[in-house]
Structures are given as structure tokens and as C-alpha cells.
Amino acid sequence: MYLEGKSYQQISNTLNKEKVLYPKHWKDTTIMKMIDNKVYMGDYEKGKSNTKDTLVYMNVVEPIISRAMWNEAQYQKEKNQRSYTRDRVYIFFQKLKCPKCNRIMKCKGSGGTKKKYMYYTCEYCKTYYREDKIEECLQRFILELVEYDMAVKKYFLPILADKKETKTEKLDQEIDTLQKQKERIKKAYVSGIVEMEDFSEDYKMIEEKINILETKKYEKLNTNSLSFTPQQLMANRDIEREKLIRDNKLNETLKQEWNKKSKEEKQEFISKFIESMTLLKNKNGEFYIDKINFRSSYIEQLTKFFALGIADIYVPVEVNEEEKEIRTSVNINQEQLDDYMQRLNKEFEIEFYELFSKNVNENEEEIEIKLNREKQKLIRLVAVKDNKTFSKSKKENYKIGAVISNQK
Numbered sequence: 001m002y003l004e005g006k007s008y009q010q011i012s013n014t015l016n017k018e019k020v021l022y023p024k025h026w027k028d029t030t031i032m033k034m035i036d037n038k039v040y041m042g043d044y045e046k047g048k049s050n051t052k053d054t055l056v057y058m059n060v061v062e063p064i065i066s067r068a069m070w071n072e073a074q075y076q077k078e079k080n081q082r083s084y085t086r087d088r089v090y091i092f093f094q095k096l097k098c099p100k101c102n103r104i105m106k107c108k109g110s111g112g113t114k115k116k117y118m119y120y121t122c123e124y125c126k127t128y129y130r131e132d133k134i135e136e137c138l139q140r141f142i143l144e145l146v147e148y149d150m151a152v153k154k155y156f157l158p159i160l161a162d163k164k165e166t167k168t169e170k171l172d173q174e175i176d177t178l179q180k181q182k183e184r185i186k187k188a189y190v191s192g193i194v195e196m197e198d199f200s201e202d203y204k205m206i207e208e209k210i211n212i213l214e215t216k217k218y219e220k221l222n223t224n225s226l227s228f229t230p231q232q233l234m235a236n237r238d239i240e241r242e243k244l245i246r247d248n249k250l251n252e253t254l255k256q257e258w259n260k261k262s263k264e265e266k267q268e269f270i271s272k273f274i275e276s277m278t279l280l281k282n283k284n285g286e287f288y289i290d291k292i293n294f295r296s297s298y299i300e301q302l303t304k305f306f307a308l309g310i311a312d313i314y315v316p317v318e319v320n321e322e323e324k325e326i327r328t329s330v331n332i333n334q335e336q337l338d339d340y341m342q343r344l345n346k347e348f349e350i351e352f353y354e355l356f357s358k359n360v361n362e363n364e365e366e367i368e369i370k371l372n373r374e375k376q377k378l379i380r381l382v383a384v385k386d387n388k389t390f391s392k393s394k395k396e397n398y399k400i401g402a403v404i405s406n407q408k
Contacts, residue, residue, distance in 0.1 A: 002073055008032050035077060041070040089263035090118055091131060091270060094203055097278045098122035099290060104276070105129065129287070134279065137287035143254040145273050147241075150257065152301070155233045159308065160301060171213050178210045207271060211297045228343075230308045231336045234329075235343035238379060242348065242405065273298050309336050312380075318368040319378060328381040337384055341403070349406040350379070354399055369402055379403040 001011045008028035015026040038045055038056065042063035045056050090107040098105055105120040105127070118131035135142070152160075185203050228236070244250040261269065275293040282288060305311040309332030314325040332340075337352070344350045355367060371378060385398035 002031075002035055003069070003076055008035075035073050038070070040064045041067045088118070089267060090120070091263060091266045092120065092134060092277075093267055093271075095270060095274055095276055096120045096129065096134070097276050098125050098127050099278050099280050100125040100127065102278075129279065133287060137279065138289070141289065142258060142270075143251070145269075146254050146257050149269070149272075150254075151237045155237045156230075156305070156310070159230055159233070159310075160304065175210055175213050178206050178213070182206050182210075211295060215297055215300070229336075229339055230310045231332075231340040232343045234310045235340050238344065239347045242377075242379065271295075306331055309333070315367070315381065317381065320369070320371055320373065326378065326381050328383060330383045332382060332384060334384055337382055337401075344379070344403070351404050351406060352382075352401050353404055354401045355381075356400055367400060371404070375407055377405040377407055379405055 001014065002008075006014075008031040011031045012026040012028050015021075020026070034040070039061060040063065042059045042061050043056055044060050088107070088109050093107060094104055096105040097103065101122060101124055103122055103124065105122050108119045108121050109117070120129040120131065120134070121127060182203065185206075241250065244253055258266070273295055275295050277292040278290040279287045280290045302311055309329060311330065312327045313330055315328045316323055317326040318324075319326070329340075341350055341352060355369070367381070369378065380403050382401050382403060383398060384401065
């Protein structure tokens, strides 16, 4: 059956269905071990668990199959594994946690001639999640990460670096070595050589080491060529974003950026930002995010951007009696705001409307904005606070304002 092209799982299913050697229950791993066992062609292997000390005694038992057939099966196995590995790349590998027991969910793929689906399963709680449904559920969240990543690479990467030497060859070599270790572990799992529990901690440790090395690499980048302030870079990003919005191309551009990635690249992208996540299903069977733990390197980047006043925080705002999530700049002072506005004004006709000002100890107010739908466009909100320390002084004030583009 194996030489006919059937998989381990298909063979075990057939044997169980036909009750071969009943009540024995056949498993795909049993079939795999049988295909790999040289005893069926008459050879005996001693010390097989330790490849360095393995001894092979040839033609010591009566063969069940010919040596040529066994070799053909090994060739078929290598061929299947190459195909299987290409097909079995899991985007959320080692990232999904079971909502019931909090264990990392295992990856599993369906076979056969029908359309192949990738699954994430908890064998303890019998929970199954289909990968394409998960990707569909997380699409908006993923596209926000894609937009963030594009902005960092194009505009904000120099901000993450200090003015130090530019040589990163040694770090590159270390990162490459660890990446190869990751690939070996993934291939071993996909090929059925190891179980999840055998490598889970090692895999996380390797990811963390790569994380640390990439951060060190950023720190070695040369920023002497940085000729813009953080707020001017933020304005450049907003100018590009606003142009895409006006041409109705922002969402399309982000989708293209995500969809052009291979599954391997999608997997690496998710790993770059997410440590782990838990999803739940509603009554209609639709997924929604319950909890996401982000990677420490991502949190460190956001913290640095927050300190510079260029972090985007989404807040609920009522715009023309419709509630929306609006990008808001926080921890920014008046000088930085003027710098941002000056750069933005080179492309658009921009005005700043102060919505209200208040003392930090006063109760929060609901933000409501009225715009001329035909002539005005809201770019972002800004929380201006000249003193960036968190003082308890009643004299400390801040103001909330709207950056508005006047359209002709």
C-alpha cells in the first residue's frame, strides 16, 4: 500500500477498518516504524537508538520482502517527506494555546485527495482549530501588524538604533546558526521524528536568543545619516498613509503585502510579534481573540516609540455621531507637535483644533468631533502634555486636539 502512494495514516485507517490483527489498533507511527525496520528484509540492527553505535547484521532472519522492495520504500519515504514538508508549514506554529488547558496546541494536516487543511489541536481537550479560519479571524489584527512593520522598516528603523559601529557579521552568523536549528526542529516535527513535548522548550529558547541577537543588531546600525526628527518621520509615514487612503488603496496594499509572503515568511512574521495567543469560539462557531502575549522585543519597540511621542494608540471617538477607533499620539509636547504639523503642511492643508484642555486629576471626558464631510478629514488625535513626567501637581495640564486636513 505504501508503494502505491498511500500515507501512514491511510494505511493504518485501512487496517483498522478491515480489522487486521484485531483487537490491535493501528497507528500511523506504527506503520512508519515498520517501513523503517530493516528486519523485514532480513537484517537486524543493534543499538538503533544510538546512530553512532548501530551495528547491522545482514541476512540473519528470514526476509518477508525483498531488499529491492525495502530500498524502494525508503526512496518513496524520502519523496513523501519532501512533499509533506513543503505542504506542512503552519503559520501559527507553537503560538496557539488551548483555551481549556492552556497547553500549546499541536499542528496537524489532513491528507487524501481532497483539499488539504491545516489544523491546530489539543489532544487532551479534543479541541480542533482550522488554520484558514484562524487566519481569517485574525486578518484585521495581522494587517495592523503588517502596517506597523512596513512603517518601522521604511521610517522608524533608525530610531531603534544607537550611533555605534555598523559591523554585524558575527551577529548575522549567530542568527543564521539559530535559524538553521529552528528549521531542523520544525522538519523533525513535521516528519514525525519527534513529539511536541520533546522540543517545545528548546524551540522557545532558540526564538528568544534570535530575538536578543536581532535587537543587538539594530543597536549596531549607524544612525548618523538620520536627518529627520521622530515627528518628521511620523509625518512622512502619515503622508504616505493618507495618500493611500484617499486613493482607496491602503487596505489593498496591506493585503498584498501579507498575501505575497510564503507560508514560511508568514510563520516567521507571526513569530516576530507574538509569543502566544488564545482564541475562543462564539455561538456561531466564529473565532475571536481572547488573549495575546506579545514578544518582549515588540513591547520594547513600542515603549521606545511611546517615549518619543510617536506611538499610535487607538481610542474610541465619536466622529459625526459615529463611533470610530482613531489613531492618537500621546506623550508629545507642543514643540514636537509643531514639528509634525510643519512637515505635514508641505503636502496637505493642515489645521489643529483643540477639543479641550484639562488638569490630569480631573475626570475624563468623552471625545466628540464634528467634521464637514466634504471638506475635512481627520488625520489623528494628539494628546499634548509639555511635562512628560507623571506628576500629581494640580497645575499640570494637557490638551486633546485633532489634526484635520482641509480638502479642496
